[in-house]
Amino acid sequence: MNALIRESAADFQIVFDDPWRIAPEEEAARQSLPKGAWLYPLALWQKEEALIRARGEAFGLWLYPDTPPAALEALKARLADFAVIALDFPVFTDGRAYSLARLLRERLGYAGELRAVGHVLLDTLLFTRRLGFNAWAMSERQKVEDALAHLQSLRQSHMMRHPYQ
Amino acid sequence: MYRYNPDDLALIRERAAQFRAQVGRWRSGVLRDDEFRPLRLQNGLYVQRHAPMLRVAVPYGMISSAQLRRLASISRRYDRGYGHFTTRHNLQLNWVRIEDVPDILDELSEVEMHAIQTSGNCIRNVTTDPLAGIAPDEALDPRPLAEILRQWSTLHPEFAFLPRKVKIAISGSVEDRTLAWYHDIGLRLDSGDKEPPTFSVLVGGGLGRTPLRAQIIRRHLPWRHILSYLEAIVRVFNLHGRRDNLYKARLKILVQRLGLAEFSRQVDAEWAHLKDGPATLTEERYQRIAAHFHPPVYRTLAPQAVQPAAQTHPDFARWLARSVHAHKVPGYAAVTLSLKAPGQAPGDITAAQMESVAALADAFSFGEARIAHEQNLVLADVEQGRLFELWQAAQKDALATPSVGLLTDMICCPGGDFCDLANARSTAIAHAIQTRFADLDTLFDLGEISLNISGCVNACGHHHVGNIGILGVDRQGEEFYQITLGGRQGSAARVGKVIGPAVPAARVADVVSGIIAVYRRERRPQESFLQTFERIGSAPFKPCLRADDAKQHAGAVA
Numbered sequence: 154m155n156a157l158i159r160e161s162a163a164d165f166q167i168v169f170d171d172p173w174r175i176a177p178e179e180e181a182a183r184q185s186l187p188k189g190a191w192l193y194p195l196a197l198w199q200k201e202e203a204l205i206r207a208r209g210e211a212f213g214l215w216l217y218p219d220t221p222p223a224a225l226e227a228l229k230a231r232l233a234d235f236a237v238i239a240l241d242f243p244v245f246t247d248g249r250a251y252s253l254a255r256l257l258r259e260r261l262g263y264a265g266e267l268r269a270v271g272h273v274l275l276d277t278l279l280f281t282r283r284l285g286f287n288a289w290a291m292s293e294r295q296k297v298e299d300a301l302a303h304l305q306s307l308r309q310s311h312m313m314r315h316p317y318q
Numbered sequence: 319m320y321r322y323n324p325d326d327l328a329l330i331r332e333r334a335a336q337f338r339a340q341v342g343r344w345r346s347g348v349l350r351d352d353e354f355r356p357l358r359l360q361n362g363l364y365v366q367r368h369a370p371m372l373r374v375a376v377p378y379g380m381i382s383s384a385q386l387r388r389l390a391s392i393s394r395r396y397d398r399g400y401g402h403f404t405t406r407h408n409l410q411l412n413w414v415r416i417e418d419v420p421d422i423l424d425e426l427s428e429v430e431m432h433a434i435q436t437s438g439n440c441i442r443n444v445t446t447d448p449l450a451g452i453a454p455d456e457a458l459d460p461r462p463l464a465e466i467l468r469q470w471s472t473l474h475p476e477f478a479f480l481p482r483k484v485k486i487a488i489s490g491s492v493e494d495r496t497l498a499w500y501h502d503i504g505l506r507l508d509s510g511d512k513e514p515p516t517f518s519v520l521v522g523g524g525l526g527r528t529p530l531r532a533q534i535i536r537r538h539l540p541w542r543h544i545l546s547y548l549e550a551i552v553r554v555f556n557l558h559g560r561r562d563n564l565y566k567a568r569l570k571i572l573v574q575r576l577g578l579a580e581f582s583r584q585v586d587a588e589w590a591h592l593k594d595g596p597a598t599l600t601e602e603r604y605q606r607i608a609a610h611f612h613p614p615v616y617r618t619l620a621p622q623a624v625q626p627a628a629q630t631h632p633d634f635a636r637w638l639a640r641s642v643h644a645h646k647v648p649g650y651a652a653v654t655l656s657l658k659a660p661g662q663a664p665g666d667i668t669a670a671q672m673e674s675v676a677a678l679a680d681a682f683s684f685g686e687a688r689i690a691h692e693q694n695l696v697l698a699d700v701e702q703g704r705l706f707e708l709w710q711a712a713q714k715d716a717l718a719t720p721s722v723g724l725l726t727d728m729i730c731c732p733g734g735d736f737c738d739l740a741n742a743r744s745t746a747i748a749h750a751i752q753t754r755f756a757d758l759d760t761l762f763d764l765g766e767i768s769l770n771i772s773g774c775v776n777a778c779g780h781h782h783v784g785n786i787g788i789l790g791v792d793r794q795g796e797e798f799y800q801i802t803l804g805g806r807q808g809s810a811a812r813v814g815k816v817i818g819p820a821v822p823a824a825r826v827a828d829v830v831s832g833i834i835a836v837y838r839r840e841r842r843p844q845e846s847f848l849q850t851f852e853r854i855g856s857a858p859f860k861p862c863l864r865a866d867d868a869k870q871h872a873g874a875v876a
């Protein structure tokens with residue numbers, strides 16, 4: 154897995170030892186899930202919320218692009234419990250997560266880490282940054298240093314202009 | 319017209335720089351072809367049959383003389399000295415080199431132009447009426463809202479990667495000149511002098527493989543809520559439009575699949591959250607943008623009912639009858655500069671013609687021109703007293719072909735000469751028909767007929783809505799053409815009917831001659847082609863497709 158870039162108060166940082174991994178969906182693997190930082194796919198979370206909470210460790214949510222917005226709305230009151238919400242981009246041209254991100258930030262008030270994972274390119278940082286993403290697990294072939302520099306350059310960018318301005 | 323402020327300028331410059339970097343990363347192998355493709359498309363760059371093609375945006379069709387001159391010099395320097403105007407206010411350069419595109423974009427940015435979102439699965443260039451701001455039947459100039467839509471849709475982060483493209487048209491007049499019924503989203507001003515103005519929102523229209531007329535999803539939408547309502551529509555599309563099948567991905571297919579009632583329910587559910595939010599337009603913002611579109615300083619002129627020169631110059635009289643349109647302001651007229659001269663592919667314009675149009679715009683129309691949906695140019699603000707002078711000047715560069723609205727004022731896509739997707743060489747068919755119907759007396763006798771040609775089902779030539787529609791199809795590697803009749807644009811827009819099996823390329827002009835012969839035989843006095851077709855239906859026209867019938871008209875000068 155590539156290193157992560159995370160926005161922190163004043164800047165962006167490269168995180169080389171990010172612990173978050175997607176939790177296995179197979180029952181057997183989960184029975185023996187070691188302690189750790191797990192991102193639970195939504196379906197799994199819906200099924201096993203109590204068990205997951207009982208583990209007594211921080212947990213995250215993993216969202217595939219076909220997540221129904223209503224399922225997120227149903228979670229509204231508990232969204233703040235997730236240390237991380239990861240939105241998956243199987244290909245960078247799948248823009249559904251863009252709408253999901255906006256819902257999470259604007260409508261559901263999620264203020265924690267919103268992470269782009271999967272086919273995350275330099276070229277989509279502009280859009281994801283504007284939509285409130287604040288962490289990026291860059292695509293394998295993308296140099297993280299370049300991505301970091303790009304994010305920093307976006308701070309001054311006029312392309313960040315708000316569409317309602 | 320709208321002038322960029324420093325932020326607008328900085329934005330398109332940065333976008334050009336970003337594209338330059340993307341080209342560099344692609345050339346060095348960092349970006350794979352499949353990654354670069356959607357990125358270049360979002361910047362209007364196609365890779366076509368012979369060469370890459372760059373589609374430059376002319377937002378809602380407004381263009382200045384300085385911009386035209388720059389396009390002329392760009393087309394000479396980086397292309398082969400001409401360009402092609404499409405039906406949606408874009409100029410296509412057909413012979414560019416990918417490595418030159420960043421420089422072209424830099425040059426474009428110097429005159430406040432760009433190629434942002436002229437292709438790709440995003441919100442495309444917003445289109446409107448070429449007579450915006452001057453048409454007597456207009457209640458509200460749609461350009462300020464079109465500009466607001468341009469700003470809103472440009473790099474809109476949520477809608478950068480939609481299931482498929484979204485085309486929006488906006489119209490503020492009684493008669494629709496934007497083809498709003500066949501856009502993904504059409505906005506039509508409601509009639510009556512309502513204050514504040516309200517719009518009817520049409521959704522799910524489109525031509526292409528599955529032609530569908532839009533349906534009215536909402537009436538009386540106050541102008542302030544346009545952006546929030548469009549966001550609700552596009553969000554529902556973004557989340558639920560199909561992404562697994564290119565041919566089923568358009569908004570029209572989603573609306574058809576869900577049904578208007580369910581689609582509308584989902585849009586309303588979204589809109590309930592967005593309405594009155596930050597997307598709501600303010601009077602202040604509207605006025606700030608509208609100030610760019612204030613009318614030019616017209617002179618106080620007496621309206622001129624007759625043109626004395628028309629008595630002595632019958633050619634001028636013909637041009638007046640076809641190319642000159644009514645204007646809100648007494649003493650002024652709008653003039654179409656035709657790009658349908660014989661021998662010229664419809665919509666093609668040479669660099670010299672671009673410069674002539676620029677000179678004519680400066681001399682006659684406050685330095686501005688518009689691109690019309692019919693692939694012609696329009697000078698919007700010409701003094702009636704100077705029409706003769708304009709006609710004389712426009713003739714020099716073949717911009718005064720007096721066939722506007724007549725059979726040879728065809729809409730035609732670039733087709734097989736350029737386009738990768740083409741089944742057929744649409745421009746060759748256009749040429750054959752132009753040659754066949756070169757006689758002006760005949761054309762004037764036939765009156766208004768629209769003829770549209772597309773080289774494949776993608777329908778860039780809008781063949782479905784031509785009174786006569788011609789569609790290139792592939793029959794075992796041979797170019798064939800399917801003929802439809804009865805399509806129309808405007809407020810009562812609808813698609814035509816296929817009248818029978820497709821015919822080979824060599825017979826198309828004969829078939830059109832046959833169709834015209836049937837019209838002449840059957841028409842009643844004063845009856846237009848469309849009216850005759852309505853009255854007699856398609857049956858009398860069907861025999862025109864037969865080889866023996868077509869033979870009768872072979873080579874006939876109609």
Ligand code: SF4
Binds near residue numbers: 737741776778
């Ligand atoms: S209609 Fe087909 S052939 Fe013509 S320009 Fe469009 S895609 Fe190309």
